[in-house]
Amino acid sequence: MSTFVYMTRCDGCGHCVDICPSDIMHIDENIRRAVNIEPNFCWECYSCVKACPNHAIDVRGYADFAPMGHSVRVRREEEKGTISWKIKFRNGTEKNFVSPITTKPWGKFIPKLAEGEKPNEGEINSQRLYTEPQGLNIDGELPSVPKDSFKKGVYY
Amino acid sequence: MMSINPFSALAEIISSSAIQIFVLAMLGLIVIGTIVQMIHHKNVTYFFNNAKKAKLAAERELGIGEKSGIILKTIVHDIATTAELGAGKRRVAHVMGMYGTILFWVASIVLVFFYTAQGTPISIVWPMIWHIGAIMTCVGGYWFWLFLRVDVLAEAHPWYRIIKADLFVLALLACATTGLAWSYFQYSGLPVLSYLFLVLFITSNIVLFGGVYWSKFAHMIYKPGAAIQKNLAEADGSRDNLPPLADAPKQFGLGIKREQPKHY
Numbered sequence: 001m002s003t004f005v006y007m008t009r010c011d012g013c014g015h016c017v018d019i020c021p022s023d024i025m026h027i028d029e030n031i032r033r034a035v036n037i038e039p040n041f042c043w044e045c046y047s048c049v050k051a052c053p054n055h056a057i058d059v060r061g062y063a064d065f066a067p068m069g070h071s072v073r074v075r076r077e078e079e080k081g082t083i084s085w086k087i088k089f090r091n092g093t094e095k096n097f098v099s100p101i102t103t104k105p106w107g108k109f110i111p112k113l114a115e116g117e118k119p120n121e122g123e124i125n126s127q128r129l130y131t132e133p134q135g136l137n138i139d140g141e142l143p144s145v146p147k148d149s150f151k152k153g154v155y156y
Numbered sequence: 157m158m159s160i161n162p163f164s165a166l167a168e169i170i171s172s173s174a175i176q177i178f179v180l181a182m183l184g185l186i187v188i189g190t191i192v193q194m195i196h197h198k199n200v201t202y203f204f205n206n207a208k209k210a211k212l213a214a215e216r217e218l219g220i221g222e223k224s225g226i227i228l229k230t231i232v233h234d235i236a237t238t239a240e241l242g243a244g245k246r247r248v249a250h251v252m253g254m255y256g257t258i259l260f261w262v263a264s265i266v267l268v269f270f271y272t273a274q275g276t277p278i279s280i281v282w283p284m285i286w287h288i289g290a291i292m293t294c295v296g297g298y299w300f301w302l303f304l305r306v307d308v309l310a311e312a313h314p315w316y317r318i319i320k321a322d323l324f325v326l327a328l329l330a331c332a333t334t335g336l337a338w339s340y341f342q343y344s345g346l347p348v349l350s351y352l353f354l355v356l357f358i359t360s361n362i363v364l365f366g367g368v369y370w371s372k373f374a375h376m377i378y379k380p381g382a383a384i385q386k387n388l389a390e391a392d393g394s395r396d397n398l399p400p401l402a403d404a405p406k407q408f409g410l411g412i413k414r415e416q417p418k419h420y
Contacts, residue, residue: 026311096400
């Protein structure tokens with residue numbers, strides 16, 4: 001279930017843009033409000049839903065398995081340290097859950113990318129992802145497949 | 157300079173009624189632009205459909221007194237202080253720009269209609285309000301545009317990247333800046349620069365008010381409406397489908413630690 005933004009509630013603060021691990025929450029160029037530019041690539045982590053200070057982000061199931069009529073809404077109350085969830089099923093059933101906020105401060109588990117070094121061209125073109133292999137707690141090299149060994153032809 | 161009405165000197169070249177017609181034309185452009193935008197974008201239809209849904213989901217009906225109280229509280233707290241933006245620089249910049257713009261526009265109307273034509277009394281207070289309003293608009297607006305814009309702060313785009321959403325703020329800043337420059341050069345006795353900035357001032361006004369349909373100008377109308385609807389929905393229990401408030405004490409723990417969105 002990917003996320004989407006209620007434009008009437010969004011004030012364009014950028015918290016969802018900042019936190020999205022998939023880098024798909026961006027600012028619309030016409031109205032300067034947040035928008036999920038690529039719902040297909042949504043990890044469904046709901047970081048943006050929980051981070052939004054205006055409760056402007058909602059969750060929408062794909063039409064094939066969750067037809068219209070249901071909803072998943074989140075209320076974050078920072079001063080109480082709680083995240084409340086309201087799940088509404090198509091048949092009208094409602095379920096409410098309250099969980100503690102477990103967000104860790106930036107820099108503890110989530111890297112402060114703005115303070116990090118910019119990757120060089122070699123790192124950008126490398127098959128390794130950011131912080132690999134150290135981030136995986138692996139000593140030594142990761143296996144890689146050289147590009148010239150790729151099978152010739154069309155890849156899908 | 158601050159206490160001199162810049163429109164008085166203008167009235168020596170152009171008739172005061174022509175200036176008044178220009179102001180009325182700008183007001184007309186706002187009305188037309190907003191109506192066309194409402195028809196095309198269907199935002200009012202969405203707003204009323206949402207209100208209907210909220211009414212159906214309401215857990216209790218609000219009395220007229222309670223409704224008026226909520227609306228009044230929303231106007232005083234949410235709208236007058238742009239509470240939606242939370243605490244921080246964005247809110248300060250917005251409040252400064254908002255009140256600056258209101259003072260600038262109200263003073264423009266008062267000066268043009270009551271203190272510009274020949275034979276009308278000279279005011280010291282209203283020109284000062286006009287200048288202070290323009291300065292506040294510039295301070296709040298440039299602060300927002302150069303440093304606090306989400307494109308710059310959270311998206312890491314350079315400040316000089318201009319997009320369609322900038323039409324409103326840039327046209328407003330152009331109005332205030334060229335207005336101040338026009339007043340300054342008129343006061344300094346530099347007619348060429350004064351005329352140049354007068355032409356730019358008129359042009360930026362036409363862009364600002366003529367571009368209502370394409371720009372974010374109408375957020376001044378929609379945002380207060382949305383704030384009122386949001387608070388009414390909280391009070392009647394429909395809560396825009398949101399879960400109820402958690403039954404937990406305020407403990408201001410780790411969850412309160414929110415940093416500025418600039419970790420790109």
